[in-house]
Amino acid sequence: MSDTNNSAFQWLYSPIVKEHFTNPKNVFDPDEAFAADAEGVVGNIKCGDQMMFMLKIKDDVIADVRWKTYGCASAIASTSMLSEVIKGMPIREAYSIKPSDIASRLGGLPENKIHCSVLGDKALRAAIDSYLEKTHRAGAFKGEDAVVVCNCLNITDKDIEQAVKDGARSWEQLQEATKIGTVCGGCKPRAEELLHEYIHIYGS
């Protein structure tokens, strides 16, 4: 009998994901002394995943990195990959890394696992934000990588993120906070997706 669909016999994820899952890089070792200059934590146990990033920063360049996660295999693998990519990278550049960049370096992730991989870059950004705050530059990188979601009112993904951080947990509350989707309404599917994603990150 011949194998008609070879992929069914492979591991669930790509070989690169498998390697990063079984031998993740830069994982925080509870026994080591890692003096971080900045830390960021996002996610919550209710949604089933949580991520923590620790950074050593020298002259605005990431000198070293550690991370921890309560998460699935693709969360572990994508954060491991992310931690390798950002070593030696200026914090400004690291701040704009997107989950899709990491997913493609991993040789792709299944569609339904993409949301598991977004926590890594969010935790990284939270760590950089806290560092900027510490060095009196709070919010310095905000808006640089914002993507316009609602063209009618020029509302970006960052605005949606901020609204969720400020307590919006439903479409109505998001509209109240941002006025999104009150003109043509064409942005609603994408905006609802982002709302769902940010609630996942910041907790329900």
Added chain:
Amino acid sequence: MEQRFVYMDYNATTPLREEVKARMIEDLDIYANASSMHEAGRRARDRVEMARKQVAALIGAKDPSTIIFTSGGSESNNTVFTTMYELGRNAERRKIITTAIEHPCVLNAARHLADEGFPVVFLGVDGQGRIDLSELERELDPARSSGGASLLVSVMAANNEIGTVQDLAAISRLAKAAGALLHTDAVQAAGKLPIDVEAWGVDYLTLSCHKIYGPKGIGALYMRRGTKAEPLIRGGHQELGIRAGTYNNQGILGFGYAAELALRDQGAFEMRLRALRSRLRDGILAAVPDVRVNGHPTHVLPNTLNVSFPGAEGEAILLSLDLEGIEVSTGSACASGSLEPSHVLMATGVGPELAHGSIRFSLGRGSSEEDVDYVIEKLAPAIKRLRRMSTIPSSACRA
């Protein structure tokens, strides 16, 4: 210990028994339509009726004509709920009582009736997965609950995820006293526990063949004599007009033989599995700190062990074991394709921490002590590794 292949997902499905497979292959040459009047057709029909007797015997049904062959558990369960739609849509008595821990095919069929305007109640369960009989009694009493008189009580015999077994005889007494029909999804109980439709007093009972080492794509609905059924599939006169479609000869024959063997082996099988389950449970408790065994300590399927490992995420545990050749399943949201963890574990009130980190080990005919020991040996370092990199301390989830 060298790498092994250990299948511990028997509640998902079971391999086809060699003896059953051999009979099915033999039967492949019998091509005649079992509804045909000629001799070849009658021969084929003979085998179908033989299988009906074997399946009836497995559940203690005296009358084989109470067995309707279907394509499986989902179809049998949906047939019951479609029947309730017909019986209840223009009737006063139309309340449906089921539980929060049913298989999705019952949950969604019940939700559909709710969408159609039926009063539907999903009974909660206690921390060990059993329904509260006094709550059932209250819901069956129109004077003490809303929704009027009850048409159907549908409670699964044993749960697929945590293995908890319900007290069907007691549920039956309450349902009968209130004049309601009783359905039970016995897909997981079949072959593992003795089933007696007379003692249980059920009106409908659902069976699936591929959970008892028979082929997939075949199942049955037991209907007490005199109960009504509305066909999901209309057509010919097969199965008393309740389930049209040409007989699946090989599937039915395989089902019959698998049922006969399951009945023959049940007692010894149950005892052997219970011992293996205890070995696995005790081994995990000894090798891994901070774990919680889910489900009922005694009213539980002999083969099902559901354990939560706080601090480690279920999908990551599953895939760590997969790399060691061990096949299990998890209640984690990350494995379900949704953001919600196991509805069963959440209904028992364990909370998302324990639900996301849960693993179901389900043992079966092929399981051995060596398999169990191998799983314990591989599990301990996998959990340790994931907990070391976790943001959630394993102790944070101690009850």
